[in-house]
Amino acid sequence: MTAVSVRSTLARREARRFHLFVSPWLVGFVLFSAGPILAAVVLSFMEWNLLQSPRWVGLANYVRMVNDPEFWESIENTVQYGLGAVVLGVSFTFLLALLLNQPLRFQGLFRTVMYLPSVVSGLATALLWINILHPDYGLINKLLASVGIQGPGWLASQEWAIPGLVLMSVWGAGNTIVIYLAGLQGIPKTLYEAAEIDGAGWWRRFWSVTVPMMSPVIFFNVVTGFIAALQSYVLILVMTEGGPGNATMVLGLYIYRHAFVYFDMGYAATLSWAMFVLVIVVTAIQFSLAKRWVHYEFK
Amino acid sequence: MLLETAARPARTKPGPPLTSEQAERIRRIRRSGAYVLLIISSAVFLLPFLWMLTTSLKSDADNLAFPPQWFPDSFHFENYVKGWTGSLPFNTFLLNTIVITALSMTGNLISCILPAYAFARLRARAAGIMFTALLATMMIPREITLVPKFIMFSKLGWVDTYLPLIVPEFFGVALYIFLLRQFFTTIPQELIDAARIDGASELRILWSVMLPLARPAIAAICLFSFVGNWNQYLENTLYLRSMEKITLAQGLGMFSGQYVTQYNQMMAVALLSMLPILIVFFLAQKTFIRGVTLTGIAGR
Numbered sequence: 147m148t149a150v151s152v153r154s155t156l157a158r159r160e161a162r163r164f165h166l167f168v169s170p171w172l173v174g175f176v177l178f179s180a181g182p183i184l185a186a187v188v189l190s191f192m193e194w195n196l197l198q199s200p201r202w203v204g205l206a207n208y209v210r211m212v213n214d215p216e217f218w219e220s221i222e223n224t225v226q227y228g229l230g231a232v233v234l235g236v237s238f239t240f241l242l243a244l245l246l247n248q249p250l251r252f253q254g255l256f257r258t259v260m261y262l263p264s265v266v267s268g269l270a271t272a273l274l275w276i277n278i279l280h281p282d283y284g285l286i287n288k289l290l291a292s293v294g295i296q297g298p299g300w301l302a303s304q305e306w307a308i309p310g311l312v313l314m315s316v317w318g319a320g321n322t323i324v325i326y327l328a329g330l331q332g333i334p335k336t337l338y339e340a341a342e343i344d345g346a347g348w349w350r351r352f353w354s355v356t357v358p359m360m361s362p363v364i365f366f367n368v369v370t371g372f373i374a375a376l377q378s379y380v381l382i383l384v385m386t387e388g389g390p391g392n393a394t395m396v397l398g399l400y401i402y403r404h405a406f407v408y409f410d411m412g413y414a415a416t417l418s419w420a421m422f423v424l425v426i427v428v429t430a431i432q433f434s435l436a437k438r439w440v441h442y443e444f445k
Numbered sequence: 446m447l448l449e450t451a452a453r454p455a456r457t458k459p460g461p462p463l464t465s466e467q468a469e470r471i472r473r474i475r476r477s478g479a480y481v482l483l484i485i486s487s488a489v490f491l492l493p494f495l496w497m498l499t500t501s502l503k504s505d506a507d508n509l510a511f512p513p514q515w516f517p518d519s520f521h522f523e524n525y526v527k528g529w530t531g532s533l534p535f536n537t538f539l540l541n542t543i544v545i546t547a548l549s550m551t552g553n554l555i556s557c558i559l560p561a562y563a564f565a566r567l568r569a570r571a572a573g574i575m576f577t578a579l580l581a582t583m584m585i586p587r588e589i590t591l592v593p594k595f596i597m598f599s600k601l602g603w604v605d606t607y608l609p610l611i612v613p614e615f616f617g618v619a620l621y622i623f624l625l626r627q628f629f630t631t632i633p634q635e636l637i638d639a640a641r642i643d644g645a646s647e648l649r650i651l652w653s654v655m656l657p658l659a660r661p662a663i664a665a666i667c668l669f670s671f672v673g674n675w676n677q678y679l680e681n682t683l684y685l686r687s688m689e690k691i692t693l694a695q696g697l698g699m700f701s702g703q704y705v706t707q708y709n710q711m712m713a714v715a716l717l718s719m720l721p722i723l724i725v726f727f728l729a730q731k732t733f734i735r736g737v738t739l740t741g742i743a744g745r
């Protein structure tokens with residue numbers, strides 16, 4: 147056998163193994179996801195109120211969407227909220243995870259406390275944050291007042307409603323912390339020792355060992371953080387219902403409203419595909435940027 | 446300052462220019478700094494819990510006070526008993542939740558490891574497009590496939606059974622596959638090559654090299670799967686109808702519908718139903734301890 151054919155036999159064997167290993171997910175995808183996804187595509191060309199049978203309307207839903215000012219407004223709100231929640235969430239939780247990785251006493255207790263918000267039911271979280279962000283009685287504004295600052299109106303104000311929601315999202319990011327903590331365990335100690343022998347200070351070790359070694363995990367948190375943030379609406383629904391005005395009307399909430407309040411399933415499906423495109427674009431940008439900063443052991 | 450300790454555990458020998466006394470002092474300052482920061486942030490993170498706790502202990506009258514009180518005038522522990530043993534069979538709900546969560550978690554674990562390994566370490570021409578499809582399934586809003594999915598499962602006659610909640614869990618979850626794949630990619634190639642040279646099969650490499658090193662990630666997936674299934678509300682409500690089949694999350698939802706103003710009992714039951722999650726978390730976080738893994742490549 148020539149070297150080339152040996153290589154191609156090996157490659158073929160590797161590919162066969164790939165398909166075998168991937169099959170649990172692939173079968174599930176075909177059985178449980180592909181059908182509903184196709185149905186959702188078809189639905190976006192229909193008019194359907196769940197009661198009468200669906201009626202084909204062609205591109206009407208798409209034309210309506212492009213000319214719908216509330217839709218564009220919701221895109222703007224979604225992007226603002228997503229950027230805020232991810233940038234603040236990913237960086238702040240990284241620092242917290244580094245702190246929680248210290249070999250300190252009560253480490254398990256501290257970690258459990260920081261995870262608590264992610265366990266509390268959505269309704270309780272919403273009620274709590276309505277109280278924390280209340281312009282007059284709220285905890286934050288009371289604290290600000292005690293140092294002589296007049297706090298903003300938060301959820302009652304057009305400009306501060308989204309920042310208020312971003313604050314809440316950062317506070318509930320326990321899963322992100324867990325993923326960082328898991329990632330930090332995988333950095334070989336020998337890398338730090340080698341860096342130290344080379345005379346690297348902590349800042350240098352942080353940038354040249356911790357960050358590159360953690361980059362696949364940071365990347366995961368950024369990508370999934372954006373996907374979750376761009377789709378989120380449940381807490382926003384409970385807390386502001388999109389108000390004041392349309393200040394917190396995010397795309398997820400707009401879809402929810404059309405699907406389960408107006409029972410306009412066709413238009414809701416069309417809006418969902420718009421959201422899908424938005425998320426795909428954001429994710430694609432990240433994957434193309436990733437080549438510059440994410441370090442993989444295996445390429 | 447903190448990062449320093451992250452990079453170098455306290456037990457490491459100090460560098461040559463410092464005397465051991467100076468190093469000890471620096472270490473002590475750093476450590477107290479870390480404690481101060483941890484205690485401040487813990488206070489912020491504890492808020493919801495404290496608020497739930499005080500709400501759960503309020504009298505029915507204090508419940509409705511506005512502006513809400515942060516502390517009740519008197520403690521009403523009977524809210525816990527009243528809530529749990531009231532008109533809803535929470536013991537049955539608990540048992541159902543345990544069954545669904547345990548089966549789903551098992552399904553998630555066994556069906557996510559193999560695809561994640563394939564996406565991380567095996568080459569195939571279709572790998573790129575399949576990985577894109579995997580990510581794409583995470584990006585489609587769940588609400589929009591909800592109705593078609595429901596129609597599909599009801600045609601199968603699966604409504605009011607646990608099947609629509611459990612069976613799909615045995616076919617991989619995109620988020621967990623992606624997470625595990627990211628961890629598998631960080632494991633040094635040298636380890637895998639060494640195992641291959643020793644004649645280890647792909648499954649053997651996965652089992653004895655990859656999985657032990659990815660233990661923190663596996664623990665994270667167990668945790669997420671547990672919490673996700675334990676708190677699952679939307680799909681449970683859609684598929685489970687009979688009172689003897691429904692779960693804790695649904696029970697809590699019914700609670701708020703039944704007694705609109707009785708937040709105190711509701712919070713009491715919510716706290717009780719959170720306890721198992723906290724226990725699972727406490728167990729899972731123990732695997733997040735530095736230095737257990739990757740001892741094998743010291744010599745590289």
